[in-house]
Amino acid sequence: MNAASAAYPIAERSAPMRREPLIASGVLGMLIFIFTEVMFFAGLISAHAIVRSQVAGQLWPPYGQPRLPVEQTAINSLALLVSGVVLAFAWFAYKREPAAARIPLLLSILLGAVFVGFQGMEWMAMLAEGLTIQSSTYGGFFYLIIGAHAIHAVGALAALAWAFYKLEHTELTASQLSTVSTFWYFVVLVWPILYVKVYL
Numbered sequence: 001m002n003a004a005s006a007a008y009p010i011a012e013r014s015a016p017m018r019r020e021p022l023i024a025s026g027v028l029g030m031l032i033f034i035f036t037e038v039m040f041f042a043g044l045i046s047a048h049a050i051v052r053s054q055v056a057g058q059l060w061p062p063y064g065q066p067r068l069p070v071e072q073t074a075i076n077s078l079a080l081l082v083s084g085v086v087l088a089f090a091w092f093a094y095k096r097e098p099a100a101a102r103i104p105l106l107l108s109i110l111l112g113a114v115f116v117g118f119q120g121m122e123w124m125a126m127l128a129e130g131l132t133i134q135s136s137t138y139g140g141f142f143y144l145i146i147g148a149h150a151i152h153a154v155g156a157l158a159a160l161a162w163a164f165y166k167l168e169h170t171e172l173t174a175s176q177l178s179t180v181s182t183f184w185y186f187v188v189l190v191w192p193i194l195y196v197k198v199y200l
Contacts, residue, residue, distance in 0.1 A: 026179035034186045037152070041190060044148065045197050048141045061138045066129040068142065068199050069122055076118040077195060080153075083111035084188035087160075087181055094167075094177055101177070102167060109160045112184070116153050119146070145198055149191060156184045 023031075052060060061067060090104035126142075133143040159180040166172035 024175035024178055026175050027182055030179050030182045034182070037186065038190075041145075041148070041194070044141075044145045045193070048145060048197060051137055051141070062136045064130075065136050065138050066126060066131050069125070070199050073119075073122065073195065073199055076115055076122075077191060079111045079118075080115040080188055080191055083108045083115065084185055086111065087184055091177065091181060094172075094174065098167065098170070098172065102164075105160070105164050105167060108184070109157060109164060112153065112157050112160065112187075116150065116157065119150060119153075142198060145194055149187070149194055152190075153187050156180070156187045159183055 055062075086104050087108040090101040090108060093104055094101035123143075126139075131139045131142065133140050163172055163177055163180045166176065
């Protein structure tokens with residue numbers, strides 16, 4: 001130690017306080033991903049609207065193509081929307097007591113699975129009636145847009161199932177639940193827009 005440092009001792013500084021982030025890193029990453037997906041679906045919907053407007057004087061759906069099951073899908077959509085509401089209850093239950101989120105989280109997963117299952121049955125019925133991705137532009141857009149949503153729904157359901165597994169083993173954190181819930185809310189909220197644009 002030199003004379004200067006002995007004359008002026010360096011005071012000990014406390015470690016800087018670590019502030020809690022305004023938004024969890026996982027949620028922020030998911031929101032960035034969702035932003036790109038919003039752009040993706042916006043592009044698909046825009047292309048669909050342009051093509052449909054160009055055949056405004058013709059039949060839509062084209063002649064010989066089956067109409068989409070508007071009423072049945074509307075009823076099936078309720079399962080998806082209720083699933084989103086139940087997931088919100090799961091979040092509030094988790095904040096109160098993590099174990100209390102078990103039943104609403106499981107119910108949300110089951111309702112989402114019902115939606116995906118009935119959509120799969122709808123696809124099988126449409127294929128049987130002759131609506132394929134190559135049968136017409138109408139069929140191509142239907143399978144492209146609704147199929148893209150189905151892929152997202154299956155992925156989000158897998159994430160919710162993973163969260164349920166972690167919850168069962170008392171390993172689920174609030175940040176993890178928020179991240180997977182954000183993905184599911186995107187799947188739920190984008191669906192009414194796709195339903196109106198594609199089915200009606």
